[in-house]
Amino acid sequence: MRKLTPRFIGPYQILKRVGNVAYQIALPPSLSNLHSVFHVSQLRKYIFDPSHVIESDKVQIKENLTFETLPLRIEDQKSKELRGKTISLLKVVWGGATGESATWEVESQMHDSYP
Incomplete structure (x- = not known):
């Protein structure tokens, strides 16, 4: 098992700003085990390019936030x-x-x- 590597999945819609440095993101049901509020340092501006996106259904996240590589x-x-x-x-x-x-x-x- 490996911890999540610094890759990105998404894009996801920003629902609202939570305080000065956090945002709530609309996550799909398959990622319901993740907290939906992220610090701005975790978010990236995204200009659409299909080759950059990892489909979230291809990433099998386990309860301890690891996946198999x-x-x-x-x-x-x-x-x-x-x-x-x-x-x-x-x-x-x-x-x-x-x-x-x-x-x-x-x-x-x-x-x-x-x-």
């Missing part, structure tokens, strides 16, 4: 020295409904999770 490939490898131990890290490219993203992961944990 799978490792697509390993792009790089490096070692770090931490407290006198050498830790091997892999740069993993993940894929899912939201597209691709890359993170550095501990190699031994990747072998345990994805044998």
Whole structure:
């Protein structure tokens, strides 16, 4: 499981301003487990382009606000020295409904999770 990556779904209509720095958004029933009020830093002006939009029904959000992504490939490898131990890290490219993203992961944990 991976936490939500900084991608966008929508666009959604702004219903009303809530205070000085928050807005209530009209979310579809499939996203009813999310709070509908967002800080302005979470919102982006959107100029319509269909290639930018992720359909909300393609993103299966679980109760703990995670969704499943799978490792697509390993792009790089490096070692770090931490407290006198050498830790091997892999740069993993993940894929899912939201597209691709890359993170550095501990190699031994990747072998345990994805044998």
